[in-house]
Amino acid sequence: MNTVSATRRTIHELAALGGSMLFSTVKPIGQLSVPDPQQFFALLDEVRSNGVYSGNGPMVELLEQRLCELHDTRYCVAYGNASIAIVGLTQILSGGRKGEIILPAFTYTGLPHLVRWAGQMPRFADVDPSIHALSAATVQAVIGPQTTGILAVHQVNAPADIDGLTALADAQGIPLFFDSVHALYNTWRGRPIGGHGRAEVFSLHATKMLNGFEGGYVTTNDPEMDQQLRNMRNGGRAINGNVESFGISGNLSEFHAAFVLAGIEDLPAACGRNKDRYERYIAGLKNVPGLTVFPYPQGPERLNYEFTLVEVADDLPLSRDDLLEILLAENTRTRAYYSPPVHLSPHRPSQMAAPSLPVTEGLAKRYLQMPMGELVSLEDIDQICDLLRLVLLHADEVAHQLHLRRGSKS
Amino acid sequence: MTQLLSVFGSKPTFERAIPVGQRYLADPATLRRAFEGIFERKWFANHGPLVQQLDARLGEDWRGQATCVTNEGMAVMVGATALRFSGSVLAPALGPTHLTQGLRWAGLNVVLCDVDEDGWLDPAPPEDATASGWAISVPVGQSIPVALGERASAAQVPVLWDASRSYLSAQGYTPLRPNEEAVALSFNANQVLGGGEGGAVLCWSDARAHRARTARNFHLAQTFDRVEVRINGKMAEAPAALILAALDALPEFQAHNASLWKIASERAAGWGIFKLANPTGCQPTHRESLVISLDVEEARFGLDALQRVLQAEGISSQRFDGPVAHLASLSPSRWGPAAYPNAHRISQTHLELPFGAPVSIESMDRICSVLDLIQVNANRIASRLG
Numbered sequence: 159m160n161t162v163s164a165t166r167r168t169i170h171e172l173a174a175l176g177g178s179m180l181f182s183t184v185k186p187i188g189q190l191s192v193p194d195p196q197q198f199f200a201l202l203d204e205v206r207s208n209g210v211y212s213g214n215g216p217m218v219e220l221l222e223q224r225l226c227e228l229h230d231t232r233y234c235v236a237y238g239n240a241s242i243a244i245v246g247l248t249q250i251l252s253g254g255r256k257g258e259i260i261l262p263a264f265t266y267t268g269l270p271h272l273v274r275w276a277g278q279m280p281r282f283a284d285v286d287p288s289i290h291a292l293s294a295a296t297v298q299a300v301i302g303p304q305t306t307g308i309l310a311v312h313q314v315n316a317p318a319d320i321d322g323l324t325a326l327a328d329a330q331g332i333p334l335f336f337d338s339v340h341a342l343y344n345t346w347r348g349r350p351i352g353g354h355g356r357a358e359v360f361s362l363h364a365t366k367m368l369n370g371f372e373g374g375y376v377t378t379n380d381p382e383m384d385q386q387l388r389n390m391r392n393g394g395r396a397i398n399g400n401v402e403s404f405g406i407s408g409n410l411s412e413f414h415a416a417f418v419l420a421g422i423e424d425l426p427a428a429c430g431r432n433k434d435r436y437e438r439y440i441a442g443l444k445n446v447p448g449l450t451v452f453p454y455p456q457g458p459e460r461l462n463y464e465f466t467l468v469e470v471a472d473d474l475p476l477s478r479d480d481l482l483e484i485l486l487a488e489n490t491r492t493r494a495y496y497s498p499p500v501h502l503s504p505h506r507p508s509q510m511a512a513p514s515l516p517v518t519e520g521l522a523k524r525y526l527q528m529p530m531g532e533l534v535s536l537e538d539i540d541q542i543c544d545l546l547r548l549v550l551l552h553a554d555e556v557a558h559q560l561h562l563r564r565g566s567k568s
Numbered sequence: 569m570t571q572l573l574s575v576f577g578s579k580p581t582f583e584r585a586i587p588v589g590q591r592y593l594a595d596p597a598t599l600r601r602a603f604e605g606i607f608e609r610k611w612f613a614n615h616g617p618l619v620q621q622l623d624a625r626l627g628e629d630w631r632g633q634a635t636c637v638t639n640e641g642m643a644v645m646v647g648a649t650a651l652r653f654s655g656s657v658l659a660p661a662l663g664p665t666h667l668t669q670g671l672r673w674a675g676l677n678v679v680l681c682d683v684d685e686d687g688w689l690d691p692a693p694p695e696d697a698t699a700s701g702w703a704i705s706v707p708v709g710q711s712i713p714v715a716l717g718e719r720a721s722a723a724q725v726p727v728l729w730d731a732s733r734s735y736l737s738a739q740g741y742t743p744l745r746p747n748e749e750a751v752a753l754s755f756n757a758n759q760v761l762g763g764g765e766g767g768a769v770l771c772w773s774d775a776r777a778h779r780a781r782t783a784r785n786f787h788l789a790q791t792f793d794r795v796e797v798r799i800n801g802k803m804a805e806a807p808a809a810l811i812l813a814a815l816d817a818l819p820e821f822q823a824h825n826a827s828l829w830k831i832a833s834e835r836a837a838g839w840g841i842f843k844l845a846n847p848t849g850c851q852p853t854h855r856e857s858l859v860i861s862l863d864v865e866e867a868r869f870g871l872d873a874l875q876r877v878l879q880a881e882g883i884s885s886q887r888f889d890g891p892v893a894h895l896a897s898l899s900p901s902r903w904g905p906a907a908y909p910n911a912h913r914i915s916q917t918h919l920e921l922p923f924g925a926p927v928s929i930e931s932m933d934r935i936c937s938v939l940d941l942i943q944v945n946a947n948r949i950a951s952r953l954g
Contacts, residue, residue, distance in 0.1 A: 192607050199600060206593060209926060211757035211764045238638050238765060241800035268786040274797045275673055364612035371612045371804035393665045407641025407666045411764025413806050507797055
């Protein structure tokens, strides 16, 4: 992973100001784990020998068992990807009734689109500032007779308000389900995320904690939901082989399942390596004024440390977006964290209401999502932190030079 | 005839059931090299180089623009989005389940039409003023006919051709109206080009291709048009690797299928209650399935009994009534023999049998022998199981 070029000594060496890139290979924000190839090839041989390549074959069955153990749930149903799983699950839970799904806007761009595919209208609720996620109070403010479901998103640093939302959903008779993609491996009150609400959805995308190239799955403790999810992913085909209900093409292939199985044992170690990266950022940015690494909670809970978020003070000469421009130019995939928020995205479905969500909008201006995962070494992080220190030490001059370059480009 | 069928107590012909579906894979060394390349690049998803290569190769082979997606259902969803279908769409009462379901996921009202005797959409009324488009399932092994395209053109509606079961025969298609037609493909393991799962949408204009490529993802850098509702429908590098390798090995797969077909067609000459479905004009190397029809009146038993007999012999079979049952469950009042007589007849008489990689030459011979035996024992089957 020796991809680091010379450390920046002067601001004129910054790539954003015309210098060469700090990294010769891209530094992503996700996990991109590679399992032991020999283990994968052994499983690939097994797939070939089984002669079953899709449609709930032996590898998918084994993967579902392993994921049930990981999440301490009774059931797990694998899907072609997490988007298809959310679309199918939303359809099941709304029972064909047209209405609104309550969801946060402080999340990824695609979520309201998935709700629309399921024939529902997204209804955004604000998030609780302490957890960056939906709470009973924020959902209560928008709940109504047209509500067909609550789709809460667990954040990497904290789960949604599970107790409050569960009580509210039960009281109102509204199904509650979770997008738990960034809470894989995390625990809440000592038990793995995965068994809350009617069901929880996880991703097996390469940039997530378990790499299946692509893929997703749903966990639940409800036997009826398990059967509905299985029928749904198989085009509505029931155990007897007949198509008995509306369904979706949602099968995960055996090749994807084999790839996950080849790497699943490494999950705890991968989370440990993420923790090392996160702590390296803390150490590297400790004395950099205006930058604060958003802290993971201390305590007994298990965490995946998937993201490192850096809060940028709003009184610096350089904005969060200036720093983003600088880091992107150095060949990193640094992101403005959930910015713009989904309800203000130019790519949101146009028929949705875009309410004022002050907490969400405030959070969306604050954070940088830093390079993380298996393609980012501790030395890379040192380089990034050194670069940010240099930039902020000369913040006025960097701001001036960026301004000049933008002017000359325009 | 002294030989017994397993259903009457004899040993099954195959100890391990032979599945329906082609299930071809390229050789292990080729796949290993392809996967090692992925591991080295560490580019597993999100418009990776193999997906780009597959998009380009399919585009070249079909003389259009390809957008690879997660699976065949996604191909329909993205294809309908690319063609701007809205409101009602005509679709066949007999066709792959993913077609009608994909259209419904796209928010469309599916108006069913009967099929003709060959399984083609028979749009009635053909100039349905409420339909914003036609979704036409290409029967297995058939090429896309210009005549039906002309009818759609006269009706001034865009057409989504679902060629999930007829990749080889449909491939030479040249659209009459490049901006008004698209093709949905399947790379499910059961098709001749298998990626485990996978699909693609073929378009012939920049405008439609831009919409398809935008619809399949949420990425800003992969946004080429304003598309109202998008989805993660991207194909990953693993299926792309499998399909690219399968494309290279396709002549070998086709040759095997042609050999299997030759055996079946020769043996079919002696059948009375069965008929081998033989798509008009299908070239020997373009066979993608083995479908028989049962003369129910002559046999005096139906597909249920036939499937039971075959299953006992370790021969899987697949009916064409999945969509029928699905549609019946959605709209029981509209479904029935009178509503879609041809679709109903085909669903009650046609059966797909094993074909492709799971079937050796010797196995095909034995499958045909079982069919011979069923024919000889037809009276007994009719009285015991019919």
